[in-house]
Amino acid sequence: MLWAMLFCAAHAFAQPAPIAYRVSFPAPEHHYAEIEVTFPGVSSQTLEARMSRSSPGRYAVHEYAKNVFEVQAFDGKGKTLTVTRPNAYQWNVTGHDGTVRIVYKIYGDHVDGTYLAIDPTHAHLNMPATMMWARGMEGRAVRVTFVAPKALAWVPATQLFPTSDPWTFTAPNLQYLMDSPTELSAQTIKTFTVAGPDGTERTIRVALHHDAGDAEVNEYVAGTQKIVKEHAAVFGELPDFEPGTYTFLGDYVPWGGGDGMEHRNSTVVASATSLKGPGTVLDVLDTVAHEFFHAWNVERIRPKTLEPFNFEEANMSGELWLAEGFTQYYGELIQARAGLANRDQVAASLARSANAVVNGSGRQFRSAVAMSQLAPFTDAARSIDKTNHSITFISYYTYGSAIALALDLTLRERSAGKLTLDDYMRAMWRVHGKPGGPEPGLVAKPYTLKDARDRLAEVSNDRAFADQFFDKYVEGREAVDYAPLLLQAGYLFRKRNTGAWIGQVSTDGSGAISSLVAWGTPAFEAGLDQGDVIIDVEGKPMSGGVLQAALKVKKPGDRLTVTIKRRGGATATVALTTKEDPGFDTVPVESAGGTLTPAQKAFREAWLGSRVPPTSK
Ligand SMILES: [Zn+2]
Numbered sequence: 001m002l003w004a005m006l007f008c009a010a011h012a013f014a015q016p017a018p019i020a021y022r023v024s025f026p027a028p029e030h031h032y033a034e035i036e037v038t039f040p041g042v043s044s045q046t047l048e049a050r051m052s053r054s055s056p057g058r059y060a061v062h063e064y065a066k067n068v069f070e071v072q073a074f075d076g077k078g079k080t081l082t083v084t085r086p087n088a089y090q091w092n093v094t095g096h097d098g099t100v101r102i103v104y105k106i107y108g109d110h111v112d113g114t115y116l117a118i119d120p121t122h123a124h125l126n127m128p129a130t131m132m133w134a135r136g137m138e139g140r141a142v143r144v145t146f147v148a149p150k151a152l153a154w155v156p157a158t159q160l161f162p163t164s165d166p167w168t169f170t171a172p173n174l175q176y177l178m179d180s181p182t183e184l185s186a187q188t189i190k191t192f193t194v195a196g197p198d199g200t201e202r203t204i205r206v207a208l209h210h211d212a213g214d215a216e217v218n219e220y221v222a223g224t225q226k227i228v229k230e231h232a233a234v235f236g237e238l239p240d241f242e243p244g245t246y247t248f249l250g251d252y253v254p255w256g257g258g259d260g261m262e263h264r265n266s267t268v269v270a271s272a273t274s275l276k277g278p279g280t281v282l283d284v285l286d287t288v289a290h291e292f293f294h295a296w297n298v299e300r301i302r303p304k305t306l307e308p309f310n311f312e313e314a315n316m317s318g319e320l321w322l323a324e325g326f327t328q329y330y331g332e333l334i335q336a337r338a339g340l341a342n343r344d345q346v347a348a349s350l351a352r353s354a355n356a357v358v359n360g361s362g363r364q365f366r367s368a369v370a371m372s373q374l375a376p377f378t379d380a381a382r383s384i385d386k387t388n389h390s391i392t393f394i395s396y397y398t399y400g401s402a403i404a405l406a407l408d409l410t411l412r413e414r415s416a417g418k419l420t421l422d423d424y425m426r427a428m429w430r431v432h433g434k435p436g437g438p439e440p441g442l443v444a445k446p447y448t449l450k451d452a453r454d455r456l457a458e459v460s461n462d463r464a465f466a467d468q469f470f471d472k473y474v475e476g477r478e479a480v481d482y483a484p485l486l487l488q489a490g491y492l493f494r495k496r497n498t499g500a501w502i503g504q505v506s507t508d509g510s511g512a513i514s515s516l517v518a519w520g521t522p523a524f525e526a527g528l529d530q531g532d533v534i535i536d537v538e539g540k541p542m543s544g545g546v547l548q549a550a551l552k553v554k555k556p557g558d559r560l561t562v563t564i565k566r567r568g569g570a571t572a573t574v575a576l577t578t579k580e581d582p583g584f585d586t587v588p589v590e591s592a593g594g595t596l597t598p599a600q601k602a603f604r605e606a607w608l609g610s611r612v613p614p615t616s617k
Pocket of ligand 1: 262294324327
């Protein structure tokens with residue numbers, strides 16, 4: 001194979017010219033961009049240019065090709081080339097001279113972490129929704145020049161690598177380009193440095209497209225700073241942000257959309273709101289707390305199922321309970337640790353996830369892994385037919401957050417507080433995140449489900465414990481007993497209602513059941529379901545409150561008689577056998593008339609209190 005080696009060595013010195021994009025906005029009021037992309041050094045006869053069908057971090061298929069119009073192709077001398085359409089996502093270009101230049105327009109008016117939005121106030125670009133790319137050239141370096149409308153005072157913010165021209169940026173490869181949302185607007189950009197617990201300083205930028213004042217911006221930046229420090233304390237260090245900075249791309253305009261989307265060195269955090277008004281900044285910081293945890297978890301500690309991201313298909317991962325669910329858990333926890341949220345409210349919110357998993361009828365059918373694998377159909381997916389996901393699916397955010405809660409509190413219990421979930425996340429970081437990748441945008445040591453299990457065995461120093469935990473609660477469908485775990489922190493996880501219960505039965509003004517009835521509830525067992533019209537309850541004509549009033553005088557186990565009219569007109573009288581409501585709520589011991597013991601107080605402080613040393617605040 002000597003010849004091949006010589007061939008490679010020769011080419012190592014002759015890097016092909018980068019793929020060059022020029023992105024302009026001739027009339028932002030009409031919500032379109034004009035994009036010119038030049039592919040040099042095309043070696044195949046046919047250049048296969050594609051629009052993506054998926055976007056990193058959003059798991060449904062999105063057909064970005066639908067908004068492309070007026071596509072033209074030219075060779076290196078400006079000669080017009082023939083373009084054909086082999087499928088809905090692709091433009092084939094032949095007859096070129098080694099260079100293909102494609103010019104197209106693309107429409108977009110949807111602010112979030114997935115799509116393209118252009119108007120006179122900004123261009124908010126998510127790259128899969130914007131940039132055409134070519135098959136076989138995914139490893140090529142990329143150069144992007146943005147051309148802002150002359151009359152508008154826009155500035156760029158992006159995780160793309162800067163150059164000496166403030167409007168030109170680079171990416172080492174397609175994966176990094178697609179991962180790099182860009183905001184062009186008259187935005188406010190604030191920069192601060194944070195030293196991680198290891199002493200290494202990192203630069204963080206907060207880029208805000210907003211209509212609020214300095215006070216709100218300062219409050220936002222101060223809150224973000226606290227959040228960044230608490231996250232760094234979990235992992236013991238901040239990642240190496242390759243362009244030299246990490247950027248929060250905040251879009252807080254009433255015509256925007258609510259979203260958060262993680263990327264390697266940036267995140268889109270958006271809300272269809274102004275930052276003006278009391279409490280607003282605090283409200284939107286929850287997304288900041290969630291997304292920054294992703295700078296480690298999923299961006300660098302990455303499941304193998306998402307590495308590399310496939311832009312031609314839906315990306316299915318069985319690990320989103322960890323990638324998203326653990327992030328959900330830490331997003332909430334960090335708000336408590338940073339003093340940005342009430343500790344009891346955070347504990348209660350985390351316990352609500354636990355209740356949703358313990359009592360969610362979806363758990364009868366799918367494990368946390370299987371829930372994760374459903375993401376392509378639930379994460380911003382669109383369909384016109386109905387699904388029964390409301391009763392067979394539990395979000396992997398919720399499911400994973402409940403698993404994280406169980407694991408954190410169990411590790412603390414087993415080790416008398418010496419081990420926590422932070423240690424598990426550090427182990428995942430050490431083995432899978434920190435080693436980095438061959439170039440920015442690529443992850444060298446992505447993890448499998450088995451790796452996640454093995455790291456738990458190492459951290460707990462107990463293989464049997466790790467196996468049992470994964471077998472039962474991650475890959476299996478068993479529910480954790482949360483009450484004793486939460487009691488360690490002085491929280492009562494208790495039955496919320498001891499009266500008679502038939503399951504959630506919502507009705508509209510006509511008495512029609514308006515949502516699916518959960519599997520296994522008394523109402524389900526008796527054959528009630530969506531669309532059935534309740535005519536009477538225990539002989540009383542149906543009206544608002546009749547069902548609740550009838551239940552109020554029953555005890556669990558009593559029967560409740562209901563007459564319904566089914567689809568097609570048939571009526572039936574059915575007897576439901578009531579049960580006790582299995583739902584839990586959570587209250588601090590001290591609000592339920594008890595006393596918080598010193599041990600509970602210390603446990604609560606270690607769990608929900610700040611992990612940043614006072615000297616670093
Ligand atoms: Zn997330």
